[in-house]
Amino acid sequence: MIDGVDDGSAALAEAERRVAVRHILLPQNQGRVAALNAGFDAAQGRVLIRCDDDLVPAPDYVAQHVAAHASGERGVIGLYRNEFRHTAYATVYGRDADERFRRDAYATPSDRTWRFWAGNCSITRDTWKRVGPYDPEYRLYGWEDVDYGYRLHEAGVPVQLAPELETPHRVAAVTTEIRARRASHSGAARRIFERKHPEAGLPGAVPPWSLWNGMVRALSRVPIPSDRRGAAVDRVLPHLPAAVGRKLVALSVESAALAGYRRPRKAEEVF
Incomplete structure (x- = not known):
């Protein structure tokens, strides 16, 4: 599947002679779900x-x-x-x-x-x-x-x-900035799952009270984008003891997921 942006993959597939390869080039980017469905529908095995x-x-x-x-x-x-x-x-x-x-x-x-x-x-x-x-x-x-x-x-x-x-x-998520951004988007998408499958028995998205979870909750309400907070953590990580840096990253990622869940974004903002 080539989802609307051909980076040379079509020519690579056409040149493949070792195995039988077919490709589908979508006319425009439609997202991962559309690409998956089109590929599975066209598959013959x-x-x-x-x-x-x-x-x-x-x-x-x-x-x-x-x-x-x-x-x-x-x-x-x-x-x-x-x-x-x-x-x-x-x-x-x-x-x-x-x-x-x-x-x-x-x-x-x-x-x-x-x-x-x-x-x-x-x-x-x-x-x-x-x-x-x-x-x-x-x-x-x-x-x-x-x-x-x-x-x-x-x-x-x-x-x-x-x-x-x-x-x-x-x-691809090799920095706190990227990981926090994805956690925020994933937190927002979780709401769709919960609406569709309330019986699934997932652990609560809002963590129960503890000192750590209190910090996660508090940071999730700070009106600064999660990726910007993650970028700030990336800048200081090289100068911190590993144990302290690990806690900062975890706090950034967990609070980003909760922030996304509490303030879900419209699909077109991240698609």
């Missing part, structure tokens, strides 16, 4: 695999996904293994947070693994026809994946993590 363009799949990536569907209907997830370029954010927060995320994901009960549906996943064509496309209402950053994972769960389709499909991811 029995197993539909999503591999975002910032992943680095192994040579057996397709074979592993296909094999995972040999013993019955399921949704299959390979987690990201984030690769960070060197930044202060990555050093004090990003790499450690990524390791903790994957460790916690693998320890999650099977009836909650749908929350990890993302850009490295697969279902069969029959499941796609039964569950339907991604929801185009999600035009902000995030939550269209979680929504789809939950819909699989609600349809009785087991959603499983496949450790053998854990794949390197050239992560």
Whole structure:
């Protein structure tokens, strides 16, 4: 899928001779959900695999996904293994947070693994026809994946993590500024999910009272854009002890998510 902005990808696909490759060039940028739906609708195989363009799949990536569907209907997830370029954010927060995320994901009960549906996943064509496309209402950053994972769960389709499909991811959020901006957009998109699926049993978006959560709540109400606050943290990170910097980044990201949830933006502002 080439979503309205051809950076040379069409010519690259047309020149590929090792494997059969087809591409779809949308006439204008329509967003990730439209691109996903168009690609899956046009696909012809029995197993539909999503591999975002910032992943680095192994040579057996397709074979592993296909094999995972040999013993019955399921949704299959390979987690990201984030690769960070060197930044202060990555050093004090990003790499450690990524390791903790994957460790916690693998320890999650099977009836909650749908929350990890993302850009490295697969279902069969029959499941796609039964569950339907991604929801185009999600035009902000995030939550269209979680929504789809939950819909699989609600349809009785087991959603499983496949450790053998854990794949390197050239992560774009390598600064507090970028990470806070995305957290804000994701917080706003969460409201769509909650409206559609109030029964899903997510933890509350507004954290319960504690000293830390009180600081998160207070900072989320400060009328300064989350990315500007994140940029300020990036400037001071190189001069702080790692433990202090880690807390500052966490405070920035968590308060940005809460701010986005409390003051959701219109889709056209971030699309």
